[in-house]
Amino acid sequence: MRRIAWISIKSFGLAAIVLAMGAGLAAAQTPAKPAGKSQNACINCHQNLPGKLGDPVKKFKKDVHAQKGITCVGCHGGDQTSSNFAVIKSKENGFIGRPKVTDIPELCSKCHSHLEYMRKFSPSIDVGQLSSYKTSVHGKLLAKGDTKVATCASCHGSHGILPASNAASSVYPPNVSETCSKCHSDTNYMKGYKIPTSQHNDYLQSIHAELLMVKRDLSAPTCNDCHGNHGAFPPTVNSVSGMCGQCHVNNRNLFDKSPHKKAFGALRLPECAVCHSNHKVLRASDKMVGDTPPSVCVSCHAKGSKQLQTAANIRAQLEGLKNVIGQANNKLESAEHLGMEVSEAKFNMKEARSALIKVRTEIHTFSFPDVKKKTEEGKKVAEGALQAALAAIQEFHGRRRWVIFPIVLTIFLAGALYLKLREIEGNDRNRG
Numbered sequence: 001m002r003r004i005a006w007i008s009i010k011s012f013g014l015a016a017i018v019l020a021m022g023a024g025l026a027a028a029q030t031p032a033k034p035a036g037k038s039q040n041a042c043i044n045c046h047q048n049l050p051g052k053l054g055d056p057v058k059k060f061k062k063d064v065h066a067q068k069g070i071t072c073v074g075c076h077g078g079d080q081t082s083s084n085f086a087v088i089k090s091k092e093n094g095f096i097g098r099p100k101v102t103d104i105p106e107l108c109s110k111c112h113s114h115l116e117y118m119r120k121f122s123p124s125i126d127v128g129q130l131s132s133y134k135t136s137v138h139g140k141l142l143a144k145g146d147t148k149v150a151t152c153a154s155c156h157g158s159h160g161i162l163p164a165s166n167a168a169s170s171v172y173p174p175n176v177s178e179t180c181s182k183c184h185s186d187t188n189y190m191k192g193y194k195i196p197t198s199q200h201n202d203y204l205q206s207i208h209a210e211l212l213m214v215k216r217d218l219s220a221p222t223c224n225d226c227h228g229n230h231g232a233f234p235p236t237v238n239s240v241s242g243m244c245g246q247c248h249v250n251n252r253n254l255f256d257k258s259p260h261k262k263a264f265g266a267l268r269l270p271e272c273a274v275c276h277s278n279h280k281v282l283r284a285s286d287k288m289v290g291d292t293p294p295s296v297c298v299s300c301h302a303k304g305s306k307q308l309q310t311a312a313n314i315r316a317q318l319e320g321l322k323n324v325i326g327q328a329n330n331k332l333e334s335a336e337h338l339g340m341e342v343s344e345a346k347f348n349m350k351e352a353r354s355a356l357i358k359v360r361t362e363i364h365t366f367s368f369p370d371v372k373k374k375t376e377e378g379k380k381v382a383e384g385a386l387q388a389a390l391a392a393i394q395e396f397h398g399r400r401r402w403v404i405f406p407i408v409l410t411i412f413l414a415g416a417l418y419l420k421l422r423e424i425e426g427n428d429r430n431r432g
């Protein structure tokens with residue numbers, strides 16, 4: 001009898017189950033495929049169910065939890081070993097069905113916040129996700145009953161969860177911005193909130209995204225590097241420098257000591273993001289400094305002010321250094337073309353170019369004397385190389401003079417000899 005019922009369930013699929021259950025057949029009589037200790041009643045039945053009821057089984061095959069031997073009951077509760085549907089899905093066995101959105105963080109964290117349990121699988125795994133999450137804007141709004149915010153499952157998925165280091169994971173760095181943008185770029189979904197929905201679009205145009213997503217340089221930041229993995233918080237205006245400074249250490253140190261740190265704090269301006277933007281960070285250019293647009297300085301400092309004078313002076317220093325470097329490069333190339341040995345001077349030019357890079361960082365002091373000092377160091381090296389190139393070129397021309405002299409002498413002697421021979425020949429003919 002049981003066997004026949006099972007076959008009919010299998011062949012009539014979901015409709016049959018629902019009908020059978022709806023027809024008031026006691027759940028106790030609804031048989032599941034007999035499941036031994038090693039079998040999984042949940043999978044055996046759900047793998048034959050359509051759509052949303054069957055998909056979890058397919059996705060779960062490659063899930064990190066499945067790999068660790070965790071099964072459906074790890075999250076949903078229930079008894080996978082029973083063959084009795086009522087027992088399988090009884091409340092007494094902890095079956096929760098589909099978890100409510102507001103319950104998901106606690107659900108995942110019954111394991112993920114449990115230090116001893118988690119350390120059995122991975123001695124170094126972090127167990128702080130829930131406590132960070134609770135401090136995030138997402139976590140705080142969820143606690144107030146807002147179910148549109150991100151929970152663990154919005155970022156990681158619920159079935160098919162992969163380690164963050166797996167390139168196919170939704171939280172693998174180049175994939176993160178797409179994961180966040182599911183909600184944050186959806187103007188309809190975010191309509192009730194008073195924040196822009198342009199972050200992902202802006203980010204995609206940034207130098208950071210170009211490095212991370214096109215060049216696959218994992219040292220460039222994506223959303224969670226600036227907002228935290230689980231703490232998803234908007235940085236407060238006076239923490240931006242610290243946030244960017246995780247990676248741009250020198251820029252941060254100089255900026256923090258500059259007059260702008262205090263001035264921007266008082267005006268509640270977001271530090272680095274004022275000049276570089278937060279999401280659409282572009283490659284820096286020397287045109288950003290100076291007393292004419294597109295310099296960023298002109299947006300705050302008045303024409304003719306001493307601050308713009310500083311900006312112009314800094315720019316002039318930069319152009320000066322670039323100029324010497326350009327000249328030196330030119331002359332070194334000419335010298336090499338003539339076959340002169342200038343490898344040492346060429347090597348020294350590395351130092352001049354690195355000085356130029358340092359000057360661009362030194363700009364964050366917004367102090368002319370400091371920038372000038374760094375510029376002079378670079379100029380000295382480049383000027384040295386320029387002199388070496390010029391000397392080599394001069395030496396080449398000098399050598400040529402010495403090479404030409406014997407040639408002229410040889411031609412002269414050859415000419416004289418020829419004339420002499422003709423003279424002797426003529427004498428002989430006259431005689432004959």
Ligand code: HEC
Pocket residue numbers: 014017018031032033041042043045046049053072073076077078079080085088089097098099
């Ligand atoms: C004999 C077949 C069968 C077995 C065994 C079974 N399920 Fe189901 N499950 C269903 C059907 C049919 C539905 C859809 C109808 C319903 O919600 O009860 C369902 C629904 C669910 C849902 C969604 C509930 C919701 O509220 O949307 C979850 C989650 C679930 N099952 C998990 C499990 C787990 C975990 C196990 C093992 C402990 C399991 N199932 C065992 C047939 C089965």
Ligand code: HEC
Pocket residue numbers: 042043046052053054056057060065070071072073074075076098099101104153158159
């Ligand atoms: C790591 C925890 C976890 C495991 C393990 C897990 N699930 Fe789920 N499952 C969830 C979460 C979370 C949801 C709710 C998803 C949501 O609301 O977006 C869910 C939802 C579901 C649903 C409802 C789908 C829907 O869209 O209505 C079904 C059915 C289901 N799971 C079945 C299973 C089956 C079968 C297994 C074992 C193969 C399983 N789950 C393993 C966490 C898990």
Ligand code: HEC
Pocket residue numbers: 105106108109112126129130133138150151152153154155156164171172173176224229230232
């Ligand atoms: C807003 C998106 C988001 C939410 C919400 C979220 N995570 Fe994460 N999670 C991430 C990202 C991004 C990473 C990858 C971090 C990295 O690159 O190292 C991550 C990493 C992890 C890791 C790997 C170890 C670690 O901490 O780096 C675990 C485990 C984890 N999350 C569990 C959870 C749990 C449990 C919750 C719910 C309490 C949760 N996550 C909520 C985005 C999220």
Ligand code: HEC
Pocket residue numbers: 064065068070074075104107108109110111112118121122125152153156157158161162163164165
């Ligand atoms: C039954 C316990 C349990 C539950 C419930 C659970 N997990 Fe896990 N999870 C683990 C274990 C164990 C690992 C493997 C840890 C390891 O070996 O690094 C893991 C690994 C992970 C990883 C990969 C971590 C990494 O190395 O990058 C993520 C992400 C993750 N879980 C997210 C979730 C989410 C999201 C939920 C809730 C929907 C959840 N887990 C529910 C036990 C659990």
Ligand code: HEC
Pocket residue numbers: 137138141148149150151154155176179180181182183184193194195223224227232233234
């Ligand atoms: C399931 C949808 C969803 C996903 C996925 C999601 N978020 Fe959110 N997020 C929201 C909602 C809704 C808010 C609340 C808007 C508000 O703050 O008023 C929010 C708020 C925020 C805030 C605070 C904004 C503010 O100033 O108030 C930040 C920062 C944030 N999310 C970052 C992220 C990052 C980073 C990711 C990806 C790692 C992410 N979010 C993924 C829905 C989502």
Ligand code: HEC
Pocket residue numbers: 177178180181184195196199200203208221222223224225226227234235236237240270273278279281
């Ligand atoms: C390089 C660092 C950085 C990256 C990468 C980044 N953000 Fe931001 N984000 C910021 C800063 C800084 C602010 C706050 C600026 C302010 O206070 O004016 C911010 C603000 C926000 C806000 C608040 C609303 C707003 O637009 O001002 C949200 C939401 C947000 N970011 C989401 C994201 C998402 C989603 C991504 C990935 C697509 C992302 N961020 C990538 C630095 C970053």
Ligand code: HEC
Pocket residue numbers: 207208211219220221222225226240243244245246247248272273276277278281282283284285
């Ligand atoms: C997780 C590390 C990380 C964070 C956080 C970060 N950046 Fe970057 N940033 C990089 C890397 C790596 C590069 C590429 C460096 C290169 O190629 O010269 C870069 C490049 C840049 C450039 C272009 C440099 C150039 O040579 O033109 C600017 C400007 C910049 N970042 C500003 C910022 C600002 C402003 C913030 C904060 C809102 C920030 N970054 C946050 C890692 C980071």
Ligand code: HEC
Pocket residue numbers: 240241242244245248251252253255260271272273274275276284285286287288289296318360361362363364
């Ligand atoms: C008042 C405007 C301003 C502020 C504030 C500012 N910068 Fe800059 N930044 C510039 C200018 C101008 C340049 C252009 C240098 C060049 O290319 O000549 C620059 C260049 C850069 C570069 C590329 C050169 C380099 O050092 O590698 C990075 C990276 C950078 N800034 C990061 C930051 C970070 C991080 C902060 C915050 C701690 C910050 N900036 C604050 C104006 C600013």
Ligand code: HEC
Pocket residue numbers: 259260263264269274275288289290296297298299300301307308310311314366367
């Ligand atoms: C967002 C507005 C803003 C931008 C952009 C800006 N500044 Fe300022 N700057 C200020 C404020 C405010 C102060 C403090 C009050 C003052 O001295 O005017 C200040 C102070 C200074 C000072 C110190 C003056 C003193 O006497 O101590 C210098 C120098 C300066 N800025 C140069 C620059 C340069 C160079 C740039 C462009 C790379 C620049 N600033 C971009 C707002 C800005």
